[in-house]
Amino acid sequence: MFTGIVQGTAEIVSIEEKDLFRTHIVKLPEALLPGLALGASVAHNGCCLTVTAIDDDRVSFDLIKETLRVTNLGNLRPGDVVNIERAAKFSDEIGGHLMSGHIMTTAEICKIIQSENNREVWFKIQDPAQMKYILHKGFVGIDGISLTVGDVTKTKFCVHLIPETLERTTLGAKTFGDLVNIEIDPHTQAIVDTVERVLAQRENAAIKTFTEQTVQE
Template identity: 75%
Template structure:
């Protein structure tokens, strides 16, 4: 599990591309290296990846077909920067919200509004069905960053970014059209899906009762 508080950024130093598979190597910041071992989980732009090799501050990770399909990690090139977070420990402060590192899709940056000390960024979701999980003032993971949802429309939503977030993460360098990893809040998803199932079951029962009552 992760908290959505980005602990640092890392530079992609090499990529080994294979069919439906790639291994990339990230230069990790010193503060994220202590006790980092094979098999450890590290979120890259919010996507949970497993350490496969540690060589000083150069750490390798494997990306399979599903990861490449659902996230923006397959679009990265040498020199690109990723948001990093080590897996949370039981005694860690939950400064953001609990996140699993499972990306549901990528969203496109549709609009950026900048004012003094503030930035509002709008994201366009690829499928309208995902919008039912994105609620005003709810939580969402944006490239691994725990953020609060601002305004919501039928296909888009926005977040408000403070200077600290823009400076400490990759969001400060993002531009229109860039693809961003999206993780919806799992608790919100569970509640919405449960309510939908209950309502569907109730409607089915009412329809069955009505059909039975109409029989001669």
């Protein structure tokens, strides 16, 4: 599990491409190296990846077909930078919201409104079916960052970014057309899916009752 509080950024130093598979090596910040071991989970732009090799501060991760398909990690090139978070410990402060590191879809930056101390960024989700889980003042994970949803339309939503977030994460360098990873808040998803299922059951029961009464008449 992760908290959505980015601990640093890391540069992709090399990439080994294979058929529907890649290994990328990142240069991890020194502060994130203590205790790191093979098999550990590290979030890259919010996507949970497993450590496969460690060579000083060069750490390797494998990306399978599904990861390359669903996330923006397949677009990375050597020299690109990703948001990094080590897996949370039970004693850690949960400053954001609990995140699994399982990316649901990506979103394109479609509008940026800049003011003196705030940046409002609008996103258009690539899978419209996920929009039902994006709620005003709800949580969303964007490239591994726990953020609060601002305004929401049928196809888009926005977040408000403070200078600290822009400085500490890769969002400060994002621009129009860039893709970000989206993790839906699992609690919101569970509530929405449950409500939909209950309403569907009630509707089906009402239709059945109406049909039976009609036949009897």
